[in-house]
Amino acid sequence: MNLTLKIWRQKNANTEGKMVDYQISDVSPDMSFLEMLDVLNGELITKGDQPVAFDHDCREGICGSCSLYINGEAHGPDRGVTTCQLHMRMFKDGDTIFIEPFRAKAFPVIKDLIVDRGAFDRIQHAGGFISVNTSGNTIDANATLVNKHDADDAFGAATCIGCGACVASCKNSSAMLFVGAKVSQFSLLPQGKVEATDRVLNMVKQMDDEGFGNCTNTGACEVECPKGISLEYIARMNQEYLKASFKS
Numbered sequence: 001m002n003l004t005l006k007i008w009r010q011k012n013a014n015t016e017g018k019m020v021d022y023q024i025s026d027v028s029p030d031m032s033f034l035e036m037l038d039v040l041n042g043e044l045i046t047k048g049d050q051p052v053a054f055d056h057d058c059r060e061g062i063c064g065s066c067s068l069y070i071n072g073e074a075h076g077p078d079r080g081v082t083t084c085q086l087h088m089r090m091f092k093d094g095d096t097i098f099i100e101p102f103r104a105k106a107f108p109v110i111k112d113l114i115v116d117r118g119a120f121d122r123i124q125h126a127g128g129f130i131s132v133n134t135s136g137n138t139i140d141a142n143a144t145l146v147n148k149h150d151a152d153d154a155f156g157a158a159t160c161i162g163c164g165a166c167v168a169s170c171k172n173s174s175a176m177l178f179v180g181a182k183v184s185q186f187s188l189l190p191q192g193k194v195e196a197t198d199r200v201l202n203m204v205k206q207m208d209d210e211g212f213g214n215c216t217n218t219g220a221c222e223v224e225c226p227k228g229i230s231l232e233y234i235a236r237m238n239q240e241y242l243k244a245s246f247k248s
Contacts, residue, residue, distance in 0.1 A: 001027040001093040005040065007052055008100045013108045013116075019098070029089035033076060034059060034066060036088055053112035059084040061226065064163030068113055069100040074165035074224040082163060082226045102168035105211045106175070119210040120162045120178060126206035127199035128182045130191045150188045157185040159227040166221035166229070172213030177221040179207050180233035187240050197244040204241055 002025045010017030024040050031039075034056055041051035057063040066083040070076035076086040091097060099113065107115040133139070146154075160181035167175050183200050186192025192199070215234060222231050 001025075001029065001088065001091065001095075003027055003036075003091065003094070004096040006096060006098045007113070009052070009112055010101075010109050012111055017109065017112075027088050029087065031088045032059070032084055033068070033070070033086040033088065034084050053110075053114050055114045056084060061085045062161065064161035064226075067102055067115075067117075067163045067165060067168070069102055069168055071098050074102065074168040075163075075226055079223075080226060080228060082161075085226075102164050104164075104167045104173035106173065107164060107167065115164075117162070117164050119212070120164065120175070122210065123175070123179060123203050123206045124162075124182060127195065127202040128186070129195070130186060131194050132191070144190055146189060154185055154188040156230070157181040157188070157233055160185075160225075160229050161227060163226060165224045165226060167212065169220040169224035170213065170215075171218065171220070172216060174215045174221070175207050175210070175212040176215035176234045176237070177225065177229055177231070179203055180235075180237035181229050183237045183240055184233040187236065196240065197247050200237065200240040200244045201248060204237075 002023070005022040005024060006019045007022060008017055009020045022040060024036070024043070027036055027039070034054070037052060037054055044051050054066070054068065056066045059066070061082045061084060064082060067075065068083045070083070070086070075081060075083045077090050078086050101109050101113045101115045106119040107117055110116050158181075160178060162178060164178075166177035167173050183203060186199065187196055217231070219231060222229065
């Protein structure tokens with residue numbers, strides 16, 4: 001396939017960026033999207049030009065670091081995949097592909113297609129943990145019985161990889177789906193009950209302090225989420241927040 005790529009280039013957070021056109025040829029439909037960018041960067045380096053900076057790590061759809069905004073969609077036109085799992089067969093010969101970083105006030109651009117998602121880390125640091133006895137008197141996990149429905153729901157929430165697609169796809173740049181998943185992951189399990197009140201209050205406060213917008217229930221976050229995190233987790237977080245507000 002022969003493609004035209006319109007890629008956002010930006011030196012750093014303090015400089016203005018712009019879309020730059022690149023032509024790439026002989027792209028195999030079996031390539032992943034990141035492999036295609038690798039080929040482009042190889043050509044740019046050969047010419048003595050600066051390669052396009054983009055984030056990646058596992059390339060297995062686990063880490064979430066490969067997040068790109070492709071043709072107006074977080075992670076591109078496929079569903080249930082991260083950018084590294086997106087294959088070029090989703091495009092046609094002669095297509096023009098727009099490639100941008102995730103856009104959100106809380107996700108400042110570091111360079112080109114790389115954004116700083118440290119806001120997610122700070123939200124988790126604010127309350128995404130449980131108290132565990134590590135003094136030598138640890139309790140075997142199987143000794144604490146958990147209702148299967150709750151366990152399944154907790155595992156469902158825990159599949160969130162923190163890629164930020166929910167934020168990028170939301171018109172308000174809301175992080176409610178991410179925070180809802182992290183709060184729900186612990187609120188459903190007995191080990192998470194100890195800090196339940198402080199957790200939801202602290203994480204929601206940190207989310208607001210980071211500059212994320214509010215949820216208006218458009219559902220774009222759930223549609224674009226590569227792990228299919230449900231809007232139900234936002235409802236559970238709101239429930240937990242209401243209970244915690246009364247207790248405090």
